[in-house]
Amino acid sequence: MREALNREVRLYKVLFVLFFLVGGAAAVFWVYFREVVYDYQFYIPTAGKEAAEFEYGVWPALSNPDFFMKVRGELVENRTTFIEADLSAMVIRFYRDGALLKSFDIIAKGKPGSWWETPAGLYRISEKAKNHFSSFGRVYQPFSMVFQGNFFIHGWPYYPGGAPVASTYSGGCIRLATEDAEELFSLAGVGTPVLVYESETAADNFQYRFATPEVSATNYLAADLKNNFVFLRKNERDRVPVASLTKLVTAMVAMEYVNLSNNIRITETMLASTSRPRFEAGEKISAFELLFPLLMESSNEAAAAFAETVGEARFISLMNRKAESLGMHNTQFVDASGSGAENISTAEDLFALAKSVYDNRSVILKISAGNFKGATYTEPSFKNLANFNEFAGDQEFVGGKTGETTAARQTILSIFELDLGGEKRPVAIIALGSDNRAGDVRAMKEYIKANYRELLGGGDTAVSLP
Structure with missing residues (x-):
């Protein structure tokens, strides 16, 4: 009877040690391998004395180079980790704590003037998926990161049979080379701000002139x-x-x-x-x-x-x-x-x-x-x-x-x-x-x-x- 009781006590001790070791390992794994989730709030200087909160979403003003530079400057000054998608230069940049860490070439974007044109604005990564299947295009998008509704940053899409899409294919997302998308996917977490900028494609030289009378005098x-x-x-x-x-x-x-x-x-x-x-x-x-x-x-x-x-x-x-x-x-x-x-x-x-x-x-x-x-x-x-x-x-x-x-x-x-x-x-x-x-x-x-x-x-x- 005593011997059976001792065996039961030893078993509980072993189970307790195993529980402690597994729990500790899980805690260590969570600390070091968990997905970082960002939650930033931004305040952009306005014409008044007080700064206005910069809400996430479409901001046509970000097609203005001066305003874009002001917003990016605020992100850098506040040591923000963020993604900058420059659709004019076709470059995407990743900043960590306000410092540029990595740049990647953008291969494709939404067609200008179309309803799927990639909109300028300040967004944030809301979801990540290593291989998202797009019900819209019926294609797989490797290393996808959603930043606005149906707009993603992803690698080169391919059809279920494995064939890659044509280079002209685009549904408005920002496409990178798959290896670049994978690296950016590993750097950016959910909540990472995404600053999308595109200036006018050509300078507009049209000028308004106040109508003055026709005068021959020099x-x-x-x-x-x-x-x-x-x-x-x-x-x-x-x-x-x-x-x-x-x-x-x-x-x-x-x-x-x-x-x-x-x-x-x-x-x-x-x-x-x-x-x-x-x-x-x-x-x-x-x-x-x-x-x-x-x-x-x-x-x-x-x-x-x-x-x-x-x-x-x-x-x-x-x-x-x-x-x-x-x-x-x-x-x-x-x-x-x-x-x-x-x-x-x-x-x-x-x-x-x-x-x-x-x-x-x-x-x-x-x-x-x-x-x-x-x-x-x-x-x-x-x-x-x-x-x-x-x-x-x-x-x-x-x-x-x-x-x-x-x-x-x-x-x-x-x-x-x-x-x-x-x-x-x-x-x-x-x-x-x-x-x-x-x-x-x-x-x-x-x-x-x-x-x-x-x-x-x-x-x-x-x-x-x-």
């Missing part, structure tokens, strides 16, 4: 004289001949250095070539009356009369000094009429001139528009006085000047008061090197009226004035 500027808001501009800082726009400065200097109440005796040298000859040597004309043919008929005779009265060299010097004082630093005058090709300026400088005339010499504008009604000076006694300013008679036209020479082609500086947002705004429109100055100004004026009905501030104010 240089132009249209801007508000009060707040410097620029509506239109082109080559506004290029120095070019300006022709008879010069006479606006001629008029300013004459008003400052010639007594307009005095008469000027016309001499032979004042009878310059001009579009409408009007004077005769020996006659006397009041200086004030000379402003009318100067500004309306663009009379070179009137310009010469003013210059010779002061002294031609001194008068030209005063014109250049006047320009400099107005901030017209890229302007040069060589005569009072503007006939010389060396009379040059920029559309931006002429804007400064228009600003000064509008604010301080409005009589010049009134005369040029044919609207002078003065109390101090009477209207001129000239008969049949023409007005070469094309916009004379336009109710919005305040005044300005035109010009034309072979070197300058057609030029124009016109000031309008336009109803913009229920307020009258003074707008200068300057065109240089034009083939159709009136058409150019008209096109720009109508464009402004159609597109800028109200000014709310914060616009383009790049005109630089002192």
Whole structure:
């Protein structure tokens, strides 16, 4: 009886030792050979201060290279173990703890534009199977890893009879060489993030252009004289001949250095070539009356009369000094009429001139528009006085000047008061090197009226004035 009991005790001891050894071995095996399951949460910086949680799934934004680089950078910085599938370079990369460990060539992907196109996004491995049978394609997919619904990473598929599929075969999965798929299969665990990226296959060079008016002038500027808001501009800082726009400065200097109440005796040298000859040597004309043919008929005779009265060299010097004082630093005058090709300026400088005339010499504008009604000076006694300013008679036209020479082609500086947002705004429109100055100004004026009905501030104010 005692002997039987001892045998039973020894048997239990043996069974206990065996249970301990088997259990320990199983624990060791589980620790060292278990499948690692990953569970990451990602937060991607947004335009706001707080980062937004990056959810798994299709992300079309990952076709944007900048956004893709930001997402990949976050994964690397956070020392994430993940797979990157670059469908543009056709390379799949495995990162362990944020460091690139291995790269493999992608052999096939979903056809772009098809319903089985491989979608860009951030996914994760949800299942793994060493040899998955696809009910969709009726093929075996060795070393398959599901990352999104019916989309897998796998080796080269083959039919149940063992024949491999054609190289063009694809159901949208990412196909690798079978040996590469096997190695990646061994590296990646369930839950491993999969970052799928594909940029546009070709650069899109299409550009939208804000519709601007057709203008023949090589240089132009249209801007508000009060707040410097620029509506239109082109080559506004290029120095070019300006022709008879010069006479606006001629008029300013004459008003400052010639007594307009005095008469000027016309001499032979004042009878310059001009579009409408009007004077005769020996006659006397009041200086004030000379402003009318100067500004309306663009009379070179009137310009010469003013210059010779002061002294031609001194008068030209005063014109250049006047320009400099107005901030017209890229302007040069060589005569009072503007006939010389060396009379040059920029559309931006002429804007400064228009600003000064509008604010301080409005009589010049009134005369040029044919609207002078003065109390101090009477209207001129000239008969049949023409007005070469094309916009004379336009109710919005305040005044300005035109010009034309072979070197300058057609030029124009016109000031309008336009109803913009229920307020009258003074707008200068300057065109240089034009083939159709009136058409150019008209096109720009109508464009402004159609597109800028109200000014709310914060616009383009790049005109630089002192």
